[in-house]
Amino acid sequence: MILAVTEGTPRILTIASPADGTAYGHNALPWGPLDPRTDRTLERTLRSWVARQSRLALGYVEQLYTFDEGRAGEGLRRITVTYLALVQEQAIPQAGAGWRDVYAFFPWEDWRDGRPGVIDDALLPALNTWLARLSDLQQAEQERERVDIHFGVNGAPWVPERVLERYELLYQAGLIPEAGAERQPAFGRPMALNHRRVVATALSRLRGKIKYRPVVFExxxxxxxxxxxxxxxxxxxxxxxxxxxxxxxxxxxxxxxxxxxxxxxxxxxxxxxxxxxxxxxxxxxxxxxxxxxxxx
Amino acid sequence: MILAVTEGTPRILTIASPADGTAYGHNALPWGPLDPRTDRTLERTLRSWVARQSRLALGYVEQLYTFDEGRAGEGLRRITVTYLALVQEQAIPQAGAGWRDVYAFFPWEDWRDGRPGVIDDALLPALNTWLARLSDLQQAEQERERVDIHFGVNGAPWVPERVLERYELLYQAGLIPEAGAERQPAFGRPMALNHRRVVATALSRLRGKIKYRPVVFExxxxxxxxxxxxxxxxxxxxxxxxxxxxxxxxxxxxxxxxxxxxxxxxxxxxxxxxxxxxxxxxxxxxxxxxxxxxxx
DNA sequence: ACCCTTTATGCTCAACCCTAGTATAAGTGA
DNA sequence: TCACTTATACTAGGGTTGAGCATAAAGGGT
Structure with a gap:
């Protein structure tokens, strides 16, 4: 995921997604297969790959999370390694590629103008409906606590860096289009595959890191x-x-x-x-x- | 990497390493190949693998870093995904396995009895020798700054969570036996392959996390x-x-x-x-x- | 020139928190 | 009993933070 902040708007570089089985036309993060002939380390491979694709020279790069995508033939698995890169925004010549506001994908995460209305208008009601439908009462109690903690309900504070936890909760509650839910603006613009999860991971990391590392300057x-x-x-x-x-x-x-x-x-x-x-x-x-x- | 703390000593579970090309008898972290027939997620696979090997039920588990181990046949690469797990110490029946003090591998990281002598007696002199030998003066200046920052020299504070940065610096300076250096007690007990680097990553993460997450209780x-x-x-x-x-x-x-x-x-x-x-x-x-x- | 608006910057006070202690409580073994 | 050990309570002083007031320096309109 390649992130820039221009005039107060955090934007990520997206490409047009091919049909991915779930939907068409979703945004996707730039990605590609590893070419074993290239550099020795994953990070170098990444840098040269991005340079070839978009002519962006990455400065700060950080590894995020590695996903197991399942079997890929005899005794092999397909693995996805995700990265976060910070850059300064710059025109991208590639067709279908462009910069998109991060908060279009996570409307509930932008508190700069106060508590976003979607939280009380859409997210919490939907989460409560989900909780009420759980048959296992003990599990329901646990999930209610998760909602409280991560969404700042019942006296709990809103903790900005819990982006991933909130996304996963919404996902589990079946409210995320990527998981098959109906598409609603309140739940943010969908992305291809698990890409929105990657963005959530990155944002969590970044919000945590900003406090003890001078990453903003990148x-x-x-x-x-x-x-x-x-x-x-x-x-x-x-x-x-x-x-x-x-x-x-x-x-x-x-x-x-x-x-x-x-x-x-x-x-x-x-x-x-x-x-x-x-x-x-x-x-x-x-x-x-x-x-x-x-x-x- | 599986970590426990018993009576004030942090210990990791190690197994006997087979010959790995560099040396014999080094400690190794428990590891193994992924079996594509097992569970859907990497973490589940990990849990069941550990349960089978050591009968330990992992509680807290966190993904660390993913390494690229290079080519593995036609168009494929070998990837290593590393994890940290926190447990309570427990006897391990397996032959060759045992718990070892983390600080045996990183003697310079234990400041509980004040600044460890090895830093001034061995590490800094060796690092200075390395710096003095660098021919590119500008690079030498940069590397001197890295030494200052990470080892707390010249007014810089010692920052406990920079474990990985310190290890990498020592590695680059050619002072680590895993990189071919002569084995000296001051530079810690070597481990198989890049396992000591994994431990350093884990310790860095943990030292950072302890301040904002209640991980100690695990x-x-x-x-x-x-x-x-x-x-x-x-x-x-x-x-x-x-x-x-x-x-x-x-x-x-x-x-x-x-x-x-x-x-x-x-x-x-x-x-x-x-x-x-x-x-x-x-x-x-x-x-x-x-x-x-x-x-x- | 003067006033109004806008943004940048300087400064202050009170609440809070952390540091480094001193002091006291409640066990053990000689 | 005393000497010793560990647990726990309390506090004075310094530093940091939160919130706001006050001032500086530009542009535009009259």
Whole structure:
């Protein structure tokens, strides 16, 4: 999965999916078979494969999860290894390929404008119906607890990084079109195969990682304003942050250094341009951008 | 990799390694080929495989990293998918199998009795020699920075969870017997193939996860004293913690609840027996055991 | 020139949390 | 009984965070 954040919108690179048995026209993540003749490591193979397909040079790359796709002939299995790459958005010449808003696939994950309405209007009612239909009462109680924990019900807080847990819950509840459910906007745009699950995994990882690793900077140009930085952080975290405090955390945390230059196209007072202070890596144990309590 | 913590010692299950081309008699992690006839998911296959081999019923299981082992015939590759499982130690009937102290493989990672001597006596001198021999000066500077950051040199703090980064650095510097280096006690006991790298990956993950997920409890019996809990946390983190503060964090964090029972075999005042408060999962966003600043 | 709007940035106060202790409780064995 | 060990309670001080107020510096309209 290749992710970029442009003007506050997190976008992933998708390709047109061929018929995959379940539906037609779903978005798909770029993928392909491994060519055993190429490089020695999986990651190198990935990089050269992407370079050939899309002319994108991947910077940050991280392995996500490996799936077993089942038997593939005599004593063999087909395995899918998934990766996350962070880039800066860039035109893709390939037909059918394009950048799509991540939150189109997960409408309930974007809390930047407050709690999304779909949660109370569609997801929770549907989950409750599912719970009510479970015949095994003990299992129903366990599943109710999962719903509470992951969807922040009954006093539980909403935890942004539980993206995958929420997706799996919806999947198990039979609410996800990829699992055969009827397609409804509230449950997000479907993707080919298990690709939406891969995106959920990536988002979970990223939301966790952002707090202790300076990954956001991979998504920004070398020089940026603090507001740009904050917008990227907010886009990934899916929540709004207190501007002055964000600034303080990032500046006092030594994550950025001023370049002395200014951006005048802000619409108000010009903003200083900053750069990532690479040295922070050796100064602080877990240099991430703070994600303090959200703000509506 | 199967991990248990017994009386403050973190131990992994190892089996005797057959000749693997590099050496004989190295420890190996339990592993085996996937049988395509078995279960649908990798994790299930893993569980049933372990159950058959060692009669251990795995509780917590987490996928780690997937390695590409290279070509395996016409258009195929051999892939290794690695897992971490947490259990409670238990006798293993199998010949050649046994539990081994993790820190025998990574002597530099155990800071519970203060900074390990091997770091200054052996690792840093060897790393410096390696740096001095690099001909590309710019690369040498970069590598020096990596050493600083990961080994806590020149004002950088020691960050426990960078286990993998440290191992890779030592590996690249040619100091690891698995890479052909001469075997020296300071660089830890070697393992078969790339198994030590797998252990390093697991330890990194675990040290990171312990702070925001209540994974420690998987390694403890249902009832435990706070001191037992602290010892497990210290064993994984590789550092000593302030007893009173640890107690406060864990108790006030709602991670445990008293059972009303006491353990009288402490050697002093009897200790209350606690149990894990599962409900904390829905109360707090990131319920891990706090790892405040270390204590010598 | 002046005012209004917009965004950037500086600063402060109070609540909270963690660190590093001291102090006390309740067992054991000599 | 005392000396010792471990468990547990409590606290003063420093640092961090949350939330908001205040000021700076641009553009546009009059």
């Amino acid at each position: 998504l920004l140009p070398p020089r940026f304003t603090l507001w740009q930085l904050q917008q990227v952080a907010e886009a990934l975290a899916g929540m709004s942050l207190h501007k002055q405090n964000f600034r303080r955390l990032v500046e006092q945390g030594g994550l950025v250094a001023s370049t002395g230059e200014f951006a005048y196209d802000t619409g108000g007072r010009p903003a200083q341009l900053f750069r990532f202070r690479r040295r922070v890596l050796r100064e602080r144990p877990a240099p991430g951008v703070g994600l303090p309590g959200g703000v509506s | 390694l403890l019996p249902p009832r435990f004293t706070l001191w037992q809990l602290q010892q497990v946390a210290e064993a994984l983190a590789g550092m000593s913690l302030h007893k009173q503060n640890f107690r406060r964090l864990v108790e006030q964090g709602g991670l445990v609840a008293s059972t009303g029972e006491f353990a009288y075999d402490t050697g002093g005042r009897p200790a209350q027996l606690f149990r894990f408060r599962r409900r904390v999962l829905r109360e707090r966003p990131a319920p891990g055991v706090g790892l405040p600043g270390g204590v010598s």
